[in-house]
Structures are given as C-alpha cells and as structure tokens.
Amino acid sequence: MSKSPVTDSAAYLEKKRFFNNILTVYGRKPVLEALEDPSTDIYRLHLASSNRSASIMDDIRKLAEKKGAEILYHDRAALSRISKNAKQDQGVAADLVCKKFQSSDDFLADNLGKKFRLLALDGITNPQNLGMIIRSACAGNIDGILLPQQGNAQIDPLVIKASAGTVFRAPILRCEDLAKTLTRFIDKGTLVCGLSSHAPANLKDFSPDAACIYVLGNETDGVSAKVNALCNTSVKIPMNNGVESLNVAVTAALIAFQ
Structure with a gap:
C-alpha cells in the first residue's frame, strides 16, 4: 500500500511566506538608517547584551520601539549567527x-498567464553592481529580480547603500538554484532571454508576447554555461566606437526602462 504524499500545513506555509519577506540588516549605522526610512517595517531588533551605552544605540532602540519591534538580547555568539557577520555587526541586527x-x-503561482518581466542574476558578485541593479529594477518596468541564495553578493550594507535604500521596496524573488528555477518558469511558457552580440534582434525592438526573464551574468565571466543553455531567445545591445560591452548594472538599467 503506497503512502499518501506529505503536504505542508497551511500554518507552516504562511510562516514560510512570512520569513521569505524578512531581510536581516546588521551594523549600527545601516540599522539606524533603515529604521529612519519611513517605508520600513521591523519585526525584531537583535542586540548583543554586552553592548556599551551609546547615543546611536539609544536612537536605534527608540525607533524600533516606535515601529513596534520585538527587542531581543543575545550573547555575541548568538548574535553573530543571526547577522552572519560577526566582524561587522557591531552588536546589532x-x-x-x-x-x-x-x-x-x-x-x-500568483502570476501564471501574466506578461511579467523579470531579471535573473547569475553570479553578480560586486555589491555595488547588485545595489545599482536593484535600484534600476525598482524604478523601472521590472516585476521581480530572481536572486539565488548562492553565487551572488549578499544583500549587505554595501548593497543597501548602492541601492539608495530601494532594496527595502524592491521585488526580490528568492530561489536556491537559478537553473532549476528557470526550468520551472520555462515549463509554464516563460521566455528566458540572454544578451549576445550575435543575436538577431536589438533590445529596443524586442517586444515578446509572453512573460520574459532577462538573464544577467557575472561581471567577468558572463552567464554560466548551465544557465545559458536554458536561454530560448536572445537580444543584443548595439555598440559604437569599438566598445565591446557594458557594465552589467548599466545593462540592467537599459532593460528596466525599455
């Protein structure tokens, strides 16, 4: 007799969705600046119990309390597990x-049949590039940014600064493996578009009838072979004056405002 497949409870799925919305920020100044942004909501403030009194810490606590955050105190080892950066968290996350x-x-699941436009990031390791890509996508005509957990820069204070704080409002779509994620989108009829100087169509003339994901690759090596093999269409950005390529963040901006 075969066993019935195990399904996750509605409560578990709702909790999982909630924690997909969570971004952990660390460091005194980055946390303070994040809390000063009127658009941010805070779930929990984590403080090292060994922190010494300081005016910036008082400001952080007051802002967190004003926004209704739960404030928790930890030893330094526990706090470093939360921040994932013991050298730079300064006792705050x-x-x-x-x-x-x-x-x-x-x-x-929520956008089946819709004509959405996404960016997929395949090995964007420079924090400044990641931040600028997020800023352009947030400002432009992009419905989401596929950001795999591995292989890209993490969203840290450098990324937040480069994004000018737009990361808190950006449509970040979290995934574990980009190739597997793209395959699931392809199975539902999504185009996956690479950028190639040999492509027949120019970006400015490209207007697909289906949902489309534009893949942006590593600053040095470009799109990985595994992901490139999944691209089922491609476009080019014509270059003048012998210029071979553009910075990946500039390319993201051109796509976002196409």
Whole structure:
C-alpha cells in the first residue's frame, strides 16, 4: 500500500511566506538608517547584551520601539549567527519586513498567464553592481529580480547603500538554484532571454508576447554555461566606437526602462 504524499500545513506555509519577506540588516549605522526610512517595517531588533551605552544605540532602540519591534538580547555568539557577520555587526541586527520579497515559486503561482518581466542574476558578485541593479529594477518596468541564495553578493550594507535604500521596496524573488528555477518558469511558457552580440534582434525592438526573464551574468565571466543553455531567445545591445560591452548594472538599467 503506497503512502499518501506529505503536504505542508497551511500554518507552516504562511510562516514560510512570512520569513521569505524578512531581510536581516546588521551594523549600527545601516540599522539606524533603515529604521529612519519611513517605508520600513521591523519585526525584531537583535542586540548583543554586552553592548556599551551609546547615543546611536539609544536612537536605534527608540525607533524600533516606535515601529513596534520585538527587542531581543543575545550573547555575541548568538548574535553573530543571526547577522552572519560577526566582524561587522557591531552588536546589532534587525529583521526588516520587506513586503515585496517572496519566493520565486510563490511569484510564479500568483502570476501564471501574466506578461511579467523579470531579471535573473547569475553570479553578480560586486555589491555595488547588485545595489545599482536593484535600484534600476525598482524604478523601472521590472516585476521581480530572481536572486539565488548562492553565487551572488549578499544583500549587505554595501548593497543597501548602492541601492539608495530601494532594496527595502524592491521585488526580490528568492530561489536556491537559478537553473532549476528557470526550468520551472520555462515549463509554464516563460521566455528566458540572454544578451549576445550575435543575436538577431536589438533590445529596443524586442517586444515578446509572453512573460520574459532577462538573464544577467557575472561581471567577468558572463552567464554560466548551465544557465545559458536554458536561454530560448536572445537580444543584443548595439555598440559604437569599438566598445565591446557594458557594465552589467548599466545593462540592467537599459532593460528596466525599455
């Protein structure tokens, strides 16, 4: 007799969706600046119990309390596990609720049949590039940014600064493996578009009838072979004066405002 498949409870799935909205920010100044942004919501403020009194710490606590955050105290080892950066957390971490963060699977389920436009990031390791890509996508005509957990720069204070704080409002779609995620989108009829100087169509003339994901690759090596093999269409950005390529963040901006 075969066993019935185990399904997750509704309560578990709701909790999982909530934590997909969480972005943990660390460091005194980054946390303070995040809390000063009127658009941010905070779930929990984590403080090292060994922190010495300081005016910036008082300001952080007051802002967190004003926003209704739960304030928790930890030993330094526990706090470093939360921040994942013991050298730079300065005894402070905050769990921010970013309402446009979600899993790629939830986005796909909610947008079946829609003509969405996404960016997929395949090995964007420079924090400044990642921040500028997020800023352009947030400002432009992009419905989501596929950001795998591995292989890209993490969203840290450098990324937040380069994004000019737009990361808190950006539609980040979290996934574990980009190739597997793209395959799921392809199975639902999504185009996956690479950028190639040999492509027949120019970006400015490209207007697909289906949902489309534009893949942006590593600053040095470009798109990985595994992901490139999944691209089922491609476009080019014509270059003048012998210029061979553009910075990946500039390319993202051109796509976002196409």
